[in-house]
Amino acid sequence: xxxxxxxxxxxxxxxxxxxxxxxxxxxxxxxxxxxxxxxxxxxxxxxxxxxxxxxxxxxxxxxxxxxxxxxxxxxxxxxxxxxxxxxxxxxxxxxxxxxxxxxxxxxxxxxxxxxxxxxxxxxxxxxxxxxxxxxxxxxxxxxxxxxxxxxxxxxxxxxxxxxxxxxxxxxxxxxxxxxxxxxxxxxxxxxxxxxxxxxxxxxxxxxxxxxxxxxxxxxxxxxxxxxxxxxxxxxxxxxxxxxxxxxxxxxxxxxxxxxxxxxxxxxxxxxxxxxxxxxxxxxxxxxxxxxxxxxxxxxxxxxxxxxxxxxxxxxxxxxxxxxxxxxxxxxxxxxxxxxxxxxxxxxxxxxxxxxxxxxxxxxxxxxxxxxxxxxxxxxxxxxxxxxxxxxxxxxxxxxxxxxxxxxxxxxxxxxxxxxxxxxxxxxxxxxxxxxxxxxxxxxxxxxxxxxxx
Amino acid sequence: xxxxxxxxxxxxxxxxxxxxxxxxxxxxxxxxxxxxxxxxxxxxxxxxxxxxxxxxxxxxxxxxxxxxxxxxxxxxxxxxxxxxxxxxxxxxxxxxxxxxxxxxxxxxxxxxxxxxxxxxxxxxxxxxxxxxxxxxxxxxxxxxxxxxxxxxxxxxxxxxxxxxxxxxxxxxxxxxxxxxxxxxxxxxxxxxxxxxxxxxxxxxxxxxxxxxxxxxxxxxxxxxxxxxxxxxxxxxxxxxxxxxxxxxxxxxxxxxxxxxxxxxxxxxxxxxxxxxxxxxxxxxxxxxxxxxxxxxxxxxxxxxxxxxxxxxxxxxxxxxxxxxxxxxxxxxxxxxxxxxxxxxxxxxxxxxxxxxxxxxxxxxxxxxxxxxxxxxxxxxxxxxxxxxxxxxxxxxxxxxxxxxxxxxxxxxxxxxxxxxxxxxxxxxxxxxxxxxxxxxxxxxxxxxxxxxx
Numbered sequence: 001x002x003x004x005x006x007x008x009x010x011x012x013x014x015x016x017x018x019x020x021x022x023x024x025x026x027x028x029x030x031x032x033x034x035x036x037x038x039x040x041x042x043x044x045x046x047x048x049x050x051x052x053x054x055x056x057x058x059x060x061x062x063x064x065x066x067x068x069x070x071x072x073x074x075x076x077x078x079x080x081x082x083x084x085x086x087x088x089x090x091x092x093x094x095x096x097x098x099x100x101x102x103x104x105x106x107x108x109x110x111x112x113x114x115x116x117x118x119x120x121x122x123x124x125x126x127x128x129x130x131x132x133x134x135x136x137x138x139x140x141x142x143x144x145x146x147x148x149x150x151x152x153x154x155x156x157x158x159x160x161x162x163x164x165x166x167x168x169x170x171x172x173x174x175x176x177x178x179x180x181x182x183x184x185x186x187x188x189x190x191x192x193x194x195x196x197x198x199x200x201x202x203x204x205x206x207x208x209x210x211x212x213x214x215x216x217x218x219x220x221x222x223x224x225x226x227x228x229x230x231x232x233x234x235x236x237x238x239x240x241x242x243x244x245x246x247x248x249x250x251x252x253x254x255x256x257x258x259x260x261x262x263x264x265x266x267x268x269x270x271x272x273x274x275x276x277x278x279x280x281x282x283x284x285x286x287x288x289x290x291x292x293x294x295x296x297x298x299x300x301x302x303x304x305x306x307x308x309x310x311x312x313x314x315x316x317x318x319x320x321x322x323x324x325x326x327x328x329x330x331x332x333x334x335x336x337x338x339x340x341x342x343x344x345x346x347x348x349x350x351x352x353x354x355x356x357x358x359x360x361x362x363x364x365x366x367x368x369x370x371x372x373x374x375x376x377x378x379x380x381x382x383x384x385x386x387x388x389x390x391x392x393x394x395x396x397x398x399x400x401x402x403x404x405x406x407x408x409x410x411x412x413x414x415x416x417x418x419x420x421x422x423x424x425x426x427x428x429x430x431x432x433x434x435x436x437x438x439x440x441x442x443x444x445x446x447x448x449x450x451x452x453x
Numbered sequence: 454x455x456x457x458x459x460x461x462x463x464x465x466x467x468x469x470x471x472x473x474x475x476x477x478x479x480x481x482x483x484x485x486x487x488x489x490x491x492x493x494x495x496x497x498x499x500x501x502x503x504x505x506x507x508x509x510x511x512x513x514x515x516x517x518x519x520x521x522x523x524x525x526x527x528x529x530x531x532x533x534x535x536x537x538x539x540x541x542x543x544x545x546x547x548x549x550x551x552x553x554x555x556x557x558x559x560x561x562x563x564x565x566x567x568x569x570x571x572x573x574x575x576x577x578x579x580x581x582x583x584x585x586x587x588x589x590x591x592x593x594x595x596x597x598x599x600x601x602x603x604x605x606x607x608x609x610x611x612x613x614x615x616x617x618x619x620x621x622x623x624x625x626x627x628x629x630x631x632x633x634x635x636x637x638x639x640x641x642x643x644x645x646x647x648x649x650x651x652x653x654x655x656x657x658x659x660x661x662x663x664x665x666x667x668x669x670x671x672x673x674x675x676x677x678x679x680x681x682x683x684x685x686x687x688x689x690x691x692x693x694x695x696x697x698x699x700x701x702x703x704x705x706x707x708x709x710x711x712x713x714x715x716x717x718x719x720x721x722x723x724x725x726x727x728x729x730x731x732x733x734x735x736x737x738x739x740x741x742x743x744x745x746x747x748x749x750x751x752x753x754x755x756x757x758x759x760x761x762x763x764x765x766x767x768x769x770x771x772x773x774x775x776x777x778x779x780x781x782x783x784x785x786x787x788x789x790x791x792x793x794x795x796x797x798x799x800x801x802x803x804x805x806x807x808x809x810x811x812x813x814x815x816x817x818x819x820x821x822x823x824x825x826x827x828x829x830x831x832x833x834x835x836x837x838x839x840x841x842x843x844x845x846x847x848x849x850x851x852x853x854x855x856x857x858x859x860x861x862x863x864x865x866x867x868x869x870x871x872x873x874x875x876x877x878x879x880x881x882x883x884x885x886x887x888x889x890x891x892x893x894x895x896x897x898x899x900x901x902x903x904x905x906x
Contacts, residue, residue: 024632024639031632031639035574035664037544061563063662072642078625078664081571087540088575091490108559110514110595118534121488122541141658142563172531179477179484184753186477186484189525205594209516211488211531300637 002269008383008418009272009390009432010410011099011241012047012055012402014040016079019278021307021360022298023397024075033398034079037088043399044089047096050406051420053431054097054128055089056221056241056392057082061106062138066306073303083115090123097428099128099221099239105154106134106143109164110204116218117169117210125214125427128239129165130221131232133158135337136310155228160199162220162236167195169217170439171207187211215427216437225253225336234260237271238434241392243340243364244275246347250387272389272432275382276365279375280396281404288369295396296357304356311337311364321353340364365394376412383418455722461836461871462725462843462885463863464552464694465500465508465855467493469532472731474760474813475751476850477528486851487532490541496852497542500549503859504873506884507550507581508542509674509694509845510535514559515591519759526756536568543576550881552581552674552692558607559587559596562617563657569671570622570663578667578880581692582618583674584685586611588790589763608681613652615673615689620648622670623892624660640664668880669890678706678789687713690724691887694845696793696817697728699800703840725842725885728835729818732828733849734857741822748849749810757809764790764817774806793817818847829865836871 016034017024024031030039047055059082067077082100090098098119102112112129120127133155134140137148149157176191195206222237224230233240234257244250253275258268282288301321309316314328325345330338341364345355361367368375382388395401413419425431469487470477477484483492500508512535520530535553543551551572555565565582573580586608587593590601602610629644648659675690677683686693687710697703711721735741754774762769767781778798783791794817798808814820821828835841848854866872878884 025634025637027634031634032630037575041544060662061567062658063660068642068645068660070642072631072638072640072645075639077640077645077660078630078662080574081567081663083537084540084568084571084575087537088544091494091541091544106561107564108596111560111564114514114534115537118537121533122490122537138658143561144656146656177485177531178525181478181480181484184478184751185525186528187525187530189521189523192521192525192530203597203599205515205591207516207521207530209513209531210534298637 002386002389003433006389006433007420008379008413009053009274010419011274011390011392012052013058013276013392013394014043014047014055014398015058015394017075018397018401019361019363019394020295020396021303022295022300025298026295026397028400029397031075034075040080040085040089041092043402044093044096046399046402046406048093050410051423052096052393053390054099054428056099056130057086057101059101059103059132060136060139061103061134062136062142064136064138064310066310070303070306073300074306083119086127087119087122090119090126093123095126095423095426095431097126097128097219097431098123099130099219101130101132103132103134103139104158104161105149106139109161109202110168110208113165113168113208114210117208117213120213120215120218121210125429127213128219128221128428130223130241131158131162131237132223151226152228155232157201159232160201162232164195164197164199164202164204166217166220166236167197168204168206168208169213171195172212173439174212174216177211215429219428219432219434229336230257230260233257233271234266235264239272239274239432242273242275243337244387245340245344245362245364245366247382247385247387249343250275250382251385254387269433270435272434274390274392275388276394277379277391278362278365278367278394278396279405279409280367280369280401281372281375281408283371285370285374288371292361292369292396295361299357299360301353301356304360305352307363308341308352308356308359311359312341313338316352319352322351325350325352325355337364361396372408372412375409376416376418379413380416380418455839455842456886459842459886460873461832461866462506462727463872464727464843464845465505466511466729466845466847467496467500467508467851468511468847470528471850471854472814472816472847473748473849474756475748475753478751479748479850481853482850484528487528493533493538493542494545496855497546497549499852499855499859501546503863504876505549505846506843507552507881509552509583510539510554512554512556512585513589513592514556514587515589515595517589517591517763519763523756523759526753527759536572539580540572540575543572543579546576548579548876548879548884550579550581550672550884551576552583552672554583554585556585556587556592557611557614558602559592562614562655563621563661565614566618566621566661567663570661570666573666573668573671574663578882580666581672581674581881583676583694584611584615584690585676604679605681608685610654612685613654615685617648617650617652617655617657619670619673619689620650621657621659621661622666624648625665626892627665627669630664668882672881672885672887682789683710683713686710686724687719688717692725692727692885695726695728696790697840698793698797698815698817698819700835700838700840702796703728703835704838707840722886723888725887727843727845728841729847730832730844731815731818731820731847731849732858732862733820733822733854734825734828734861736824738823738827741824745814745822745849748814752810752813754806754809757813758805760816761794761805761809761812764812765794766791769805772805775804778803778805778808790817814849825861825865828862829869829871832866833869833871
């Protein structure tokens with residue numbers, strides 16, 4: 001499936017303070033990283049010096065109950081809103097892609113289309129939108145609801161939402177702006193179209209009040225692994241971020257998702273699959289293990305159990321902490337996650353405590369502890385086996401774990417010809433090797449289009 | 454009413470390319486200014502060097518019909534979304550306030566509270582929110598509606614919206630964040646509260662997932678001049694931007710609005726009134742007039758008539774262009790504006806064409822053409838007469854008209870002791886001389902508050 005010479009793609013998943021639940025307590029970490037712009041600038045510059053394709057920000061439109069109920073022990077209650085943060089970072093970076101998460105469940109498509117198009121202009125073509133449907137009821141409570149939307153309903157809305165957003169991004173043709181001072185023509189009216197979308201969830205006339213963007217349109221990113229999630233990704237996503245802790249599962253997921261593209265008239269290279277990878281790097285394996293132990297020792301057991309409960313979609317505080325992880329019924333939030341947790345617990349024969357401690361550092365993603373060679377070996381194996389087109393690197397504690405990866409692992413990947421020496425282009429789309437989005441390519445939801453003339 | 458020693462406040466109203474409708478055609482103006490970050494950085498740095506309190510961005514959530522129907526001759530069809538732009542500018546400025554417009558009619562309060570709180574953290578306490586209710590139906594068409602919301606309905610929603618936003622900004626107490634690495638306490642749970650708002654339009658649990666901001670909360674700005682607009686401002690605004698082309702009207706508006714504050718338990722100094730002022734500065738009056746004529750000569754008559762129609766809320770293309778401005782019935786959009794237009798036309802005995810050309814450079818605001826002394830004289834007169842606590846300066850063409858004001862008028866204001874030499878503080882609130890917002894001061898809509906504990 002892969003093109004000859006294709007390089008590995010790398011994203012930097014930059015949760016404030018780091019991926020590890022106790023990172024904020026580490027002596028080398030700025031505990032206020034989530035609201036500290038200077039610290040984020042320092043971090044994104046490390047990632048850009050390493051030539052990462054993009055930085056990636058997760059998001060929730062509310063404080064999860066596990067945070068509220070943590071007695072102040074959990075660090076993810078307050079932080080920058082991602083689009084504002086990435087807009088700020090766009091002014092102090094030059095090449096790295098800027099991918100922010102936004103939910104389709106509690107936003108309006110015109111607003112989302114506009115903000116990401118604006119970020120794409122601000123950054124010279126480096127914006128990406130990670131579409132999520134909001135797994136947590138805490139968000140619904142902030143947007144007028146007493147109970148969360150059902151999974152199927154969320155995905156129906158997301159399908160239409162994605163089409164309206166991409167449709168709005170295409171209301172301006174590439175060369176619509178004329179800037180003709182002499183003739184008094186600012187834009188060519190024949191190259192600006194209404195959208196006139198009218199669907200089950202949305203009615204949007206358009207056009208967008210932001211012109212066609214430097215990379216045609218922002219890159220579409222998704223992370224769903226449920227059936228509707230994979231189907232939406234196959235139809236509309238250009239990058240998929242996924243939690244695959246095991247190679248065989250990664251290969252199966254990759255083949256499954258890439259195999260769905262043809263039915264939407266797409267080729268496999270139009271979608272890059274990038275599993276999460278949380279590396280702990282040391283000059284020796286012992287040094288790496290010591291680094292990880294240092295973080296693990298800072299875990300608050302209640303916070304870890306709260307996070308596990310939240311990820312599983314079930315309150316686990318009633319189960320014996322040193323007993324096995326129970327068989328739980330599929331909840332309606334984040335369907336893919338419970339399966340990953342259950343598989344991991346069964347495979348490694350973990351107790352609840354052990355699983356809670358395990359996910360405290362990984363949040364269900366692939367944890368690799370070792371030397372640069374060992375980590376590069378595993379990355380190469382996944383890449384060669386077609387389990388991954390690249391990885392979303394999830395540093396455990398910032399900025400140290402990111403610096404370690406940039407200083408130690410990336411040179412090893414380069415030596416093997418797996419990763420770039422320099423950015424190939426100026427836009428995220430160019431660096432990811434994604435095609436220019438032709439107009440009409442994703443405009444399946446627009447029921448009627450009308451020229452203005 | 455004013456405190457002794459109070460200085461004049463200055464905002465910079467930085468529409469892309471400038472306030473004048475034909476500015477983009479001027480040879481010294483970057484025609485692509487609306488989507489050119491480097492140009493905006495250059496401009497905001499001029500304003501910051503001049504020690505402006507803030508830069509101010511207007512906004513519409515859609516392309517107005519007058520733009521769409523301009524045959525490509527109008528320049529306001531596409532531009533940066535303001536919150537993303539100001540977030541970018543927050544990373545490259547240090548002192549100047551950053552005020553962006555957002556509508557209460559087509560947003561959700563949790564989203565708005567979050568974005569502006571995030572901008573306040575990004576900028577170290579320099580964010581302001583200009584609350585508008587959307588005067589134009591084009592926005593409604595992008596948000597599910599076939600007809601626009603009625604004026605009264607918009608203001609009812611805005612009243613509740615403002616309370617939810619300020620309530621969310623107060624869900625974190627000032628010192629809620631502990632960052633206690635040793636003890637494992639990230640925040641103090643007793644200092645984080647639910648909002649539990651349930652009203653006619655919104656149901657919002659909270660808390661906000663952004664902590665209390667550097668200036669307590671973003672500065673609340675408004676521009677409505679209808680009765681409901683003035684009442685909302687008297688209750689919730691800290692800065693009011695208003696179009697007052699005539700001194701007597703400015704004095705009356707100032708006395709009217711300040712007089713309404715007491716009934717909400719507020720003192721006059723808690724709200725700063727800043728009329729728009731569009732200066733054209735020259736070393737001599739002739740030079741200033743020549744500068745203005747140069748812009749006026751670039752006006753496209755159809756574009757000017759389209760803007761006048763749009764501001765009046767009535768299509769004027771059926772009236773004789775060289776006949777008098779007709780008596781029009783009050784439309785439902787932007788009630789205050791039609792009165793300003795009618796008053797101006799009657800006072801100056803203007804034809805439709807003359808009024809269209811007049812507002813092409815001012816959009817209904819106070820135009821002053823003259824030497825630095827003449828402009829400072831008028832500003833001083835308005836300030837001393839209590840028609841203004843300061844001005845929102847609307848440069849005709851960017852960056853030239855802004856540089857002229859900074860280089861020529863500001864030194865004259867300083868010489869007279871009317872304007873600062875240096876920023877007094879680091880936050881917008883400090884520079885404007887606004888009090889620190891005590892918790893509970895604006896939390897009138899929260900029907901019930903619940904501690905988390």
